[in-house]
Amino acid sequence: MLFLHGFPDFWFAWRHQIKEFSRRYRTVAIDLKGFGDSDKPTEITAYLTSKIREDISNLVRALNYKSCILVAHDFGGTVAYHVATKFPELVDKLIILNSPHPAAFLEAVKTRKSQKAKSWYMVLFQVHYLPDILLRVFDYEFLRCMCGGRLGSAVTDDEIQAYRYMYSKHGFSKQLNLYKAALSYRKFCDTVSTEIDIPSLIIWGAGDSFLDTELAEMNRKYLPKMKIKILDEAGHWPHIDKADEVNTAIQDFLDENY
Template sequence: MTVTIKANQFATVDNGTRLHYASAGQQGQPLILFVHGFPEFWYEWAAQLPEFGRDYFAVAPDLRGFNLSDMPADLSAYKAKHIVDDLRLLIQHLGYQKAIVVAHDWGGAVCWNMAIALPAMIEKLIIINSPHPYLFMQALANDPAQKAASEYMNWLRKPDSEVALAKDDFALMDGFFNGMGQAPAIWFDDATRAQYHDCWRKGLSGGVNYYRASPLHPPTAENQGPLQLHLNPDDFKVNVPTRIIWGENDKALPKTLLDGIEDFVADVRVERIAEGSHWIIHEQPERINQLIRRFLTE
């Protein structure tokens, strides 16, 4: 059965945010929500929507600040609680009380928070290369290797980082995908590059504002970041069946971030892909689909 993607759909949710989304499958089937990261948009899930639209209502929104969704000017609008609220209200707007959630990178950060705060709304959680927030906070505060690996976050937090990102036809942005010091990415071909450039031309401030609004970044003399946080680990427990896919060749988010995950998630299983980078979704889309399928039937 061939399932086509329906793009250019919009929902104005009850907090007033207008979200763009793409979907595949029929509304009324069980909802599976795919949540992208930075610097991506709904198209990150172009290989997943038709596959899961066969037996689910598969929906991939643009998060606020990205592509065709609203891009608030106020920095405080990019705090995690507001993004969680967008997803909560989108699920309800689509006519559902809960969803299976698949999330990557910043989408994963948001959905970890959603699973902690609103467990009844998530039937199953599938995270791809996105650390649990408490473990990430601890690593940023105490692990020199993680501080160094995450130094790009402080650069993105600087004023006008979006100007530098857009320079020379998004040369730095292309570099995020196309190698990051490794061999050029086969998946980032001319057609895919054109899709991303079209997205980025709509604005980059929203995406970098996720970094600016977050307390999770390497500490600096001017901003202590996680060193200012005095959080209770018991407040970060996840009571949702969770499966994690981790490309272990991720230069920014190393596999050590998984150490201790069982202390925070009671029902968790990790699938490690040794050769996979941060962009494992693009590198091995069929394998990702197979793993998601397997998790959904467990």
């Protein structure tokens, strides 16, 4: 099982899933390019999803596997959609948490005022240095709201300190290059407008402050073998907010025969 985190996370976001699924699978949670302790190239083009999907493809093969169960959240989901489209043979099953198919997201931004309003932060992320400065000024307290679960109670103080340590060490500027590359080079949905004919599970926290819940169903246009699990008491980070429910949904999905 290969886990791809989103923004502003690193591998640690999957701690509850690693503990659960390592009993049955080889679990690998990586830091995406620009995040955590991974390489942080300076050029924006290095962060194009077309480049990162190649990284994932090479990683699976470097681990001596022909395929994997791919689990992803947020921007990691965007990468996962690219991997599943370009290298379908690498993905046995696709599990996505609160991340719309790129083409579905663009459609939602164009047609849904609510989603367009919720996507304001992507514009902020285009301003050079400003996001990183703001985050440091507020001493990374936003992490308690963002990574601390919907109500801030799903994460312990020690876990928040792990996030604080990682981002005070590396900052955020290189991570934001994911958004800059996607918007500046208009490659957000490059080559991923076709159907992904892979058994897929969409897990969606209905309390997401950044994405409309309707986006989960909009994914069906691109994922014909999709199942959906909506968690009403979870936010953008369901794997943290409701870890036990997410783990159960994933295991049930993996136990099904296709």
